[in-house]
Amino acid sequence: MIIWTSTMSIFLFRYIFKDFNADLRYIIFGSFFPILLDRILYLFSISENLISIGHSLFVTIALLFSLMIITKRNSILRNNALLFSIGSFLYLALSFTWLNQEIFLYPIFSDTDDLFEISLIFKVVLNIIGLIYFFYKTKNFENLKIFIKKGQFI
Numbered sequence: 001m002i003i004w005t006s007t008m009s010i011f012l013f014r015y016i017f018k019d020f021n022a023d024l025r026y027i028i029f030g031s032f033f034p035i036l037l038d039r040i041l042y043l044f045s046i047s048e049n050l051i052s053i054g055h056s057l058f059v060t061i062a063l064l065f066s067l068m069i070i071t072k073r074n075s076i077l078r079n080n081a082l083l084f085s086i087g088s089f090l091y092l093a094l095s096f097t098w099l100n101q102e103i104f105l106y107p108i109f110s111d112t113d114d115l116f117e118i119s120l121i122f123k124v125v126l127n128i129i130g131l132i133y134f135f136y137k138t139k140n141f142e143n144l145k146i147f148i149k150k151g152q153f154i
Contacts, residue, residue, distance in 0.1 A: 001095055001123050006031045007130035009090035010137075013083075023151035026080045030087020033063070034097075055097045056106040060088045 006028045013027050014020065037054030041047040053059055064085040071078035092098060099116035101109045137153045138144040146154055 001118070001126055002032070002035065003134075004123075004126035004130040005091045005094040007134045008094050009087050011133055012090055012094075013086060021152065022083055023080060024083075024147070024153070025151035026083035027087035027090070030084035030089075031091040031094075033084070033088045034060070034091055034095075051097075051103055053106060055092065055095075055103045057092065057098075057104055058106070060085065060092060063088060 009027050009031045010024050013022070013024070034054040037059070038047065038050055038052050041053060042050050047053060064082075067078075067081035067085055071081050092104065096116065096118060098104050138147055143154050146152065
């Protein structure tokens with residue numbers, strides 16, 4: 001569901017914040033963060049599951065606080081770091097992670113058998129919706145090149 005979460009994160013950010021000059025590539029990178037973190041933890045045998053600590057709300061909050069502490073106020077780096085953490089939050093909402101208490105509120109809950117799973121057909125439909133939105137916003141190859149270069153839709 002990475003296409004769905006990435007494109008709808010862009011849509012929600014633009015709809016909620018009305019910031020049309022933001023570099024949307026950082027929203028996309030942020031929406032990849034929980035997946036990449038969990039894959040790295042699984043690869044190094046730190047976690048036994050492909051979906052674990054990276055999908056926790058507390059990890060995303062810790063990411064936001066860390067980025068706010070590390071970066072300088074009113075800098076481009078801070079603005080992009082905020083976009084990154086917003087993308088991570090939006091991923092958790094759009095991937096329906098919040099329906100799995102054990103994962104979303106890790107480490108509060110553990111060893112529950114009440115895990116929510118989305119059907120494959122629903123995932124395919126959501127990804128198609130995400131692709132339609134992205135192709136609608138890019139419209140042509142020139143706009144796609146501008147998006148890749150600047151992270152903005154024209």
